[in-house]
Amino acid sequence: MKKFLALMKVSVKSMLLSSTNSRGRSKKKAASGAGVILLIAFLGLYMSGMYSSMLMSVLAPAHMEVLVFIFMGMGALAGGLLFTTFAVKGVVFGGKDNNLLLSMPVSSTALMTSRVSAIYLENLLVSLFVLGPAGVVCAFMTQSGVGRDPLFWVRLLIAVLALPLLDTALSVLFGALVAFLSAKVSKGALGQNIIMGVYLAAVFYFSFNLNGMIEGLAANAAGVKESLSWAAPMLWMADGIMGNWGLLLAFAACCIVPFALVVFGLGRVYRKAVTAFAARSARNDYRLSAQSASGQKKALLCMEARRFFGIPMYFWNSGLGLIMLVAMGVAALVMREELRMYLGLLEGLPAMPLAALVMGFCLSMTVIAAPSISLEGKYLWILREAPVGEGTLLGLKTGFELLFSIPCTVIAGACIAIALGLPLWQGAALVAVTLLFAAGHAAFGTLIGLAFPKLDAVNETVVVKQSMAVMLGTFVPMAALGLCALLYWLGGMVNGALALALPAVLLAALTAVCAAILAKRGPAMLKAL
Amino acid sequence: MLRIEHYSKTYPGGKKAVDDLTLHVRPGEIYGFIGHNGAGKTTTLRACAGVMDFTEGTITIDGHDVKKDPVGAKRVTAFLPDNPDLYEFMKGIDYLNFIADLYDIPADQRTKDIGRFGDAFELTGSLGSPIGSYSHGMRQKLALISAFIRHPRLLILDEPFVGLDPSASHIMKGYLAELCRGGSAVFFSTHVLEVAEKLCHQIAIIKDGRLVKCGPTEALVGDSSLEDVFLELEGEK
Numbered sequence: 001m002k003k004f005l006a007l008m009k010v011s012v013k014s015m016l017l018s019s020t021n022s023r024g025r026s027k028k029k030a031a032s033g034a035g036v037i038l039l040i041a042f043l044g045l046y047m048s049g050m051y052s053s054m055l056m057s058v059l060a061p062a063h064m065e066v067l068v069f070i071f072m073g074m075g076a077l078a079g080g081l082l083f084t085t086f087a088v089k090g091v092v093f094g095g096k097d098n099n100l101l102l103s104m105p106v107s108s109t110a111l112m113t114s115r116v117s118a119i120y121l122e123n124l125l126v127s128l129f130v131l132g133p134a135g136v137v138c139a140f141m142t143q144s145g146v147g148r149d150p151l152f153w154v155r156l157l158i159a160v161l162a163l164p165l166l167d168t169a170l171s172v173l174f175g176a177l178v179a180f181l182s183a184k185v186s187k188g189a190l191g192q193n194i195i196m197g198v199y200l201a202a203v204f205y206f207s208f209n210l211n212g213m214i215e216g217l218a219a220n221a222a223g224v225k226e227s228l229s230w231a232a233p234m235l236w237m238a239d240g241i242m243g244n245w246g247l248l249l250a251f252a253a254c255c256i257v258p259f260a261l262v263v264f265g266l267g268r269v270y271r272k273a274v275t276a277f278a279a280r281s282a283r284n285d286y287r288l289s290a291q292s293a294s295g296q297k298k299a300l301l302c303m304e305a306r307r308f309f310g311i312p313m314y315f316w317n318s319g320l321g322l323i324m325l326v327a328m329g330v331a332a333l334v335m336r337e338e339l340r341m342y343l344g345l346l347e348g349l350p351a352m353p354l355a356a357l358v359m360g361f362c363l364s365m366t367v368i369a370a371p372s373i374s375l376e377g378k379y380l381w382i383l384r385e386a387p388v389g390e391g392t393l394l395g396l397k398t399g400f401e402l403l404f405s406i407p408c409t410v411i412a413g414a415c416i417a418i419a420l421g422l423p424l425w426q427g428a429a430l431v432a433v434t435l436l437f438a439a440g441h442a443a444f445g446t447l448i449g450l451a452f453p454k455l456d457a458v459n460e461t462v463v464v465k466q467s468m469a470v471m472l473g474t475f476v477p478m479a480a481l482g483l484c485a486l487l488y489w490l491g492g493m494v495n496g497a498l499a500l501a502l503p504a505v506l507l508a509a510l511t512a513v514c515a516a517i518l519a520k521r522g523p524a525m526l527k528a529l
Numbered sequence: 530m531l532r533i534e535h536y537s538k539t540y541p542g543g544k545k546a547v548d549d550l551t552l553h554v555r556p557g558e559i560y561g562f563i564g565h566n567g568a569g570k571t572t573t574l575r576a577c578a579g580v581m582d583f584t585e586g587t588i589t590i591d592g593h594d595v596k597k598d599p600v601g602a603k604r605v606t607a608f609l610p611d612n613p614d615l616y617e618f619m620k621g622i623d624y625l626n627f628i629a630d631l632y633d634i635p636a637d638q639r640t641k642d643i644g645r646f647g648d649a650f651e652l653t654g655s656l657g658s659p660i661g662s663y664s665h666g667m668r669q670k671l672a673l674i675s676a677f678i679r680h681p682r683l684l685i686l687d688e689p690f691v692g693l694d695p696s697a698s699h700i701m702k703g704y705l706a707e708l709c710r711g712g713s714a715v716f717f718s719t720h721v722l723e724v725a726e727k728l729c730h731q732i733a734i735i736k737d738g739r740l741v742k743c744g745p746t747e748a749l750v751g752d753s754s755l756e757d758v759f760l761e762l763e764g765e766k
Contacts, residue, residue, distance in 0.1 A: 286622065288640070289640075290640050291622075291643065292636050293633075293634065293639065294630050296630060303619070379614055379615070379616055381608075382615070385578055385608045527582050
């Protein structure tokens with residue numbers, strides 16, 4: 001037990017330090033890391049609360065609050081799977097310290113369990129952020145008063161603790177499959193990208209049809225519950241939270257048993273699995289033909305592209321914002337009649353600034369440049385040794401993000417402008433202001449990557465999902481968007497032109513400041529790493 | 530070829546890794562750099578390669594000041610760290626082309642050299658596989674090929690024999706000699722004193738960041754062996 005606790009401490013500490021990036025040295029960095037985690041918690045709670053209250057307002061009058069917990073439980077399960085399945089490959093099976101720890105006198109089951117505990121903690125956070133707000137909403141909106149019973153909170157707590165066990169078991173199984181495919185299939189990255197693409201397409205479909213689904217729910221809530229018999233554990237969880245202890249215990253058992261089976265089953269073959277997933281033998285059939293040459297800059301950009309498309313975790317986490325941006329633009333164009341009708345209902349709503357805000361939100365989630373320096377990690381010596389100036393390297397890393405964000409912004413901006421029927425000058429302003437934001441975002445990303453490098457990460461997952469640079473590279477631009485919205489509102493008190501000019505001036509100033517700092521101090525910061 | 534003048538490196542916290550080191554490597558020389566663990570060998574090699582910044586002294590390579598003209602210095606240098614981590618998401622051939630592009634090596638020359646060095650190190654057949662599937666020795670060989678195809682004026686190697694099989698070590702020694710016959714120079718660190726004694730024209734011994742002895746191998750070793758000289762200087766004999 002002592003050994004297991006020591007191993008678990010290492011896994012959890014490694015996960016926490018990967019977020020705060022402090023390595024226990026800088027209180028300032030640790031504090032800002034904790035601040036970012038709190039911000040994520042707030043955003044998670046806010047979004048979950050919003051969806052819970054939307055569902056509850058429709059279902060509570062029909063006394064079908066149970067459906068809220070079924071859907072939020074499914075959301076937590078799907079969200080957890082999305083966040084952790086690909087992390088399993090790196091954290092559980094591909095840790096750089098596997099050789100060290102496997103050589104120690106500890107059982108492979110204990111080692112596997114300690115690794116899985118880090119995944120469980122991540123799923124626990126998702127479960128807490130999703131089911132917690134649903135509970136709060138239930139306490140305020142339910143008509144039966146069940147949410148105000150202290151035992152309701154005990155039952156909810158049991159569900160919050162149990163659900164991540166099921167999530168973790170499934171994540172580990174799917175993660176093992178991903179690790180196996182990566183090791184055995186030559187185009188493993190392509191396969192993973194296709195799986196993630198299909199998953200996201202389903203999420204987009206669900207999101208775009210959410211309103212229709214909720215309206216349908218209100219009309220036939222009981223029928224919907226009946227039709228969800230295939231998701232029996234979720235039904236048991238929801239009924240359990242609402243008061244059925246027997247079903248709650250059945251749900252808990254449904255989570256504990258698969259978790260135990262996966263942990264102890266895979267634990268017994270952990271050493272074998274780690275070996276199999278790592279063992280990719282080089283082929284010996286390559287025949288050298290005439291090679292072609294290209295320039296330095298093209299070579300560096302191609303290297304960035306190989307990394308971006310070759311590491312699915314990087315591609316999906318960092319490119320998700322752009323996918324959403326283009327999907328939103330195309331969807332707006334396809335559903336322009338509904339969109340215009342909806343905007344017509346909300347009379348006086350400023351369509352162009354709102355579109356710019358939403359596009360900016362998507363661009364904020366495009367964190368390609370921010371993790372780029374940290375992803376160099378152990379390979380940084382290659383670039384340092386190369387006859388390329390630091391300024392050029394940083395310019396290329398920033399340019400690589402712009403290579404994707406500029407065309408996506410132009411496409412989405414044009415689609416949205418057409419869909420909303422904006423006058424030409426407004427359409428041009430929409431594209432121009434979002435391009436300005438994209439440029440500032442890329443420069444800020446590279447700068448923040450230099451300021452908060454994570455060069456010793458055990459794998460790319462840690463850098464892309466949990467590093468400080470990625471979190472700040474996402475949320476600081478979102479905060480800048482908030483500031484723009486505030487300036488728009490303040491300017492609107494004077495006149496419409498000022499309302500549009502103030503955010504644009506702020507964005508231009510922020511972009512210029514980021515670009516200037518990057519150009520002036522960036523090379524020295526890179527040299528000092 | 531390589532001139533290190535009064536070079537010092539102090540780490541944050543005040544620990545002096547290297548103190549007032551002056552050392553010259555002439556064209557055509559293989560220069561061995563030996564010392565115990567933590568003596569300052571790697572710190573010096575990394576500073577010469579432009580991988581690590583330093584505050585005191587000057588380092589020039591083929592007339593290029595590493596601080597004032599880093600790109601010019603790097604253009605004529607190839608550096609191999611003790612454990613060369615190479616992009617695992619690339620295939621071996623892609624990595625070699627990437628390096629060749631960074632050094633503006635023409636297409637026909639790179640094709641010829643990749644074939645020549647790849648065949649010599651028995652790696653050509655594996656160049657189509659991802660580097661992630663390579664063994665430690667194969668990565669070491671690939672890193673060596675990427676250095677040789679540059680035809681550097683100065684080759685800096687940190688513990689180059691670690692991980693290489695005897696046959697690859699032998700081939701590497703042959704190419705080092707060939708490089709020096711062409712007027713280039715090699716500056717490398719090693720703990721394998723027998724190899725250093727046989728291979729190097731000049732040897733420098735560093736202890737606690739300070740140069741304790743340097744000179745032509747024959748003069749330094751005399752009638753004794755390099756191992757005896759080294760242990761004596763280290764106060765272990």
